[in-house]
Amino acid sequence: MATHSALQTEIQRRGPWLEQEDRQLTMFVTRMGERKWDSIAKASGLERSGKSCRFRWLNYLRPSLKRDRINSEEEEIILKLHKKWGNKWSRIARWLPGRTDNEIKNYWRSHLRKKFPIQLEGSWKNLHCKVKHGKPEKLSLRHDQNERDVPLYNHFELSNLEITSSPYETRLSNWISNPLMNEKQEVNHHEECNNSEFCFYYPNMNYARRDDQSDHFWDSLTPLWDIE
DNA sequence: AAGCGGCTCAACCGCCTCACG
DNA sequence: GCGTGAGGCGGTTGAGCCGCT
Structure with missing residues (x-):
């Protein structure tokens, strides 16, 4: 017999978010704040984990996010900070308002890693x-x-x-x-x-x-x- | 046009830390 | 002090897109 948590896991949606889910999440985060993600997930009726909600909000829905591509100035900052800190993406992201750790990480992997292959000697x-x-x-x-x-x-x-x-x-x-x-x-x-x-x-x-x-x-x- | 490979990026996974009871 | 759960973080995956042959 499946446990309660197992059942919960079974009904949790995965994969790409729908527009309706985004709207729902935005509404509840606006009401409840960027905390208690499990509570937000439950209260909103989204069949998603708290983690998934948090991730979606922080990396895609947050109003302060920049939507344009990373420019050369930002690239330079990423390079500098990566030289200094290595793969501390969230730390690097704090110095790039509107950018997320995930975005920077992806940018590094797809652009800069090839451009500057040896960073940690x-x-x-x-x-x-x-x-x-x-x-x-x-x-x-x-x-x-x-x-x-x-x-x-x-x-x-x-x-x-x-x-x-x-x-x-x-x-x-x-x-x-x-x-x-x-x-x-x-x-x-x-x-x-x-x-x-x-x-x-x-x-x-x-x-x-x-x-x-x-x-x-x-x-x-x-x-x-x-x-x- | 079709197949293939590379690229991008959203999303997930697993581990760690920390707060709280 | 210990256990537990939530949140944070870095690594990885995979779907979709695009360009090349």
């Missing part, structure tokens, strides 16, 4: 950084115990910080929270490393340079640790 393991006096002795970038890459903001061991709201920390906080700026500053720091013991290893810098990297793009860079 370096390892994130055992990367260390010595920092000037009064600043962290070591910043480490590492994988977690399961060998998965830990989000960038988790890589930094700030326990050595002696002054909690120092200019350095403020700077670091800003730096971490802005991925585009991060790359500029990381790159700059990397280049500084040539003649310095204060080296910040940034594995992704082995990637091919973009044309604008040799021009004004890098001119405005300021080192992370340069604090007035």
Whole structure:
């Protein structure tokens, strides 16, 4: 005898969404908010799973979504962030308003992966950084115990910080929270490393340079640790 | 015109995390 | 502290489309 949940699974629709389903879902999400997807699925009478409803809304029905194709500016951002974070699609998507992680993932697979085949040459393991006096002795970038890459903001061991709201920390906080700026500053720091013991290893810098990297793009860079 | 292969993208799957009881 | 369920996320699949031969 089939269980209740099994029966529920049996009657759940799959495959492409109908216009009527879209209308229904939109109506209920507008009423109930973008939460409790299982409740929305049940309340709306849609024979879909909560997950399926969530996916449809987030990737297709949400009013804030852009409908046009990904432009060159967005492509550039995707490239930059993918260099930095790898396949962290949802994280990348946060920097592209109106784009979904699914869209970016698909775009990467169909366009950029072929264009830029080798993106991850370096390892994130055992990367260390010595920092000037009064600043962290070591910043480490590492994988977690399961060998998965830990989000960038988790890589930094700030326990050595002696002054909690120092200019350095403020700077670091800003730096971490802005991925585009991060790359500029990381790159700059990397280049500084040539003649310095204060080296910040940034594995992704082995990637091919973009044309604008040799021009004004890098001119405005300021080192992370340069604090007035 | 038909067959084939590649591409695109919507949708699903499975695993993980986190909140809550 | 533990179990459970919902939500989030990255990987994968498959249908439909298009261009080439």
